[in-house]
Amino acid sequence: MDFIEKSYKEMIYYEIPFFNENKNVKTIFTSRIGFNKGNILNNLALLFDEPENKIVFSNQVHGNNISIIKDINFYNETEKPKGVDGLLTDKKNIVLVTVHGDCVPLFFFDKKRKIIGLAHAGWRGTLSDIGGKMINLMKREFGSELSDIIVGIGPSIGPCCYEVGEEIYESFVGKHLFLIECFEKKEGKYHLNLWRSNELLILRAGILKQNIVNSCLCTSCHNDRFYSYRKERTMERMAAGIKLMG
Numbered sequence: 001m002d003f004i005e006k007s008y009k010e011m012i013y014y015e016i017p018f019f020n021e022n023k024n025v026k027t028i029f030t031s032r033i034g035f036n037k038g039n040i041l042n043n044l045a046l047l048f049d050e051p052e053n054k055i056v057f058s059n060q061v062h063g064n065n066i067s068i069i070k071d072i073n074f075y076n077e078t079e080k081p082k083g084v085d086g087l088l089t090d091k092k093n094i095v096l097v098t099v100h101g102d103c104v105p106l107f108f109f110d111k112k113r114k115i116i117g118l119a120h121a122g123w124r125g126t127l128s129d130i131g132g133k134m135i136n137l138m139k140r141e142f143g144s145e146l147s148d149i150i151v152g153i154g155p156s157i158g159p160c161c162y163e164v165g166e167e168i169y170e171s172f173v174g175k176h177l178f179l180i181e182c183f184e185k186k187e188g189k190y191h192l193n194l195w196r197s198n199e200l201l202i203l204r205a206g207i208l209k210q211n212i213v214n215s216c217l218c219t220s221c222h223n224d225r226f227y228s229y230r231k232e233r234t235m236e237r238m239a240a241g242i243k244l245m246g
C-alpha cells in the first residue's frame with residue numbers, strides 16, 4: 001500500500017510507509033475522523049510530538065511560490081503573507097503543513113541530504129508545475145540529486161469525480177500537451193486526473209518512476225474518511241504534514 005491508515009486515540013490518519021521507513025522522516029495526512037478546524041493544530045503537535053510553534057503552515061493562494069524555511073519567525077512575518085503553496089527545509093524538528101479540501105498534497109524527501117518538501121497542487125498549482133519547481137529548488141538550493149528524491153502523491157479528488165470545464169482542458173493542453181492523456185470525456189464533460197498529471201510532471205522533472213508513490217485515494221468517493229469541498233462545500237480541510245526527525 002502506498003498510503004496506510006493508522007489510528008491514535010479518536011483520530012484516523014494516513015502515513016506513507018515508503019517515506020516513514022526512512023527513520024529520518026515522518027509523514028501524515030489527516031482524515032475527517034478526529035480532526036476539525038478547531039483541533040487540527042493541537043492534533044498535529046501531538047502526532048508529530050512537537051510544540052505548536054514548530055508547526056509551519058503554508059498560506060495557499062493556488063500559486064506556485066515555495067518558501068525555504070530557515071527561521072520560522074522570519075517565514076511567518078516576511079514570506080507567509082505573500083502567499084505560499086510550497087514549503088521546503090533541511091531543518092530538523094519542524095513540521096511543514098499544507099491544507100487540502102480536494103487538492104493534491106505532494107510530499108518530497110531527499111534521502112541522502114535529508115531535505116523535506118511539501119506542496120499544495122490544485123489544478124492551478126499542477127498547471128504551473130509546482131512539483132517540478134520544488135524538485136528544481138531542491139537541486140539548486142541543496143544540491144539534491146534526482147535519484148535521491150522520493151515523492152508521494154496524496155489523497156485528493158480523483159478523475160472519477162473531478163469534472164472540469166473546457167477552459168481547464170485548453171489551458172493544460174496548451175501548456176503541457178503531454179498531459180492530454182490525463183483527461184477523459186464522460187457524458188460530454190471533461191474529467192481531469194490530477195494524480196497522473198502530477199506524476200507525469202514529476203517524471204519529466206527527472207524523478208525515477210520507482211521513487212514515486214501515488215495514493216489514488218479520492219476524497220469525494222471516500223467521503224466517510226475525507227472532507228471534500230467539491231462534494232459538500234465544507235470549510236473543513238485535511239492537513240498534510242512532514243517532519244525531519246532530530
Ligand SMILES: [Zn+2]
Binds near residue numbers: 159218221
Ligand atoms: Zn471519486
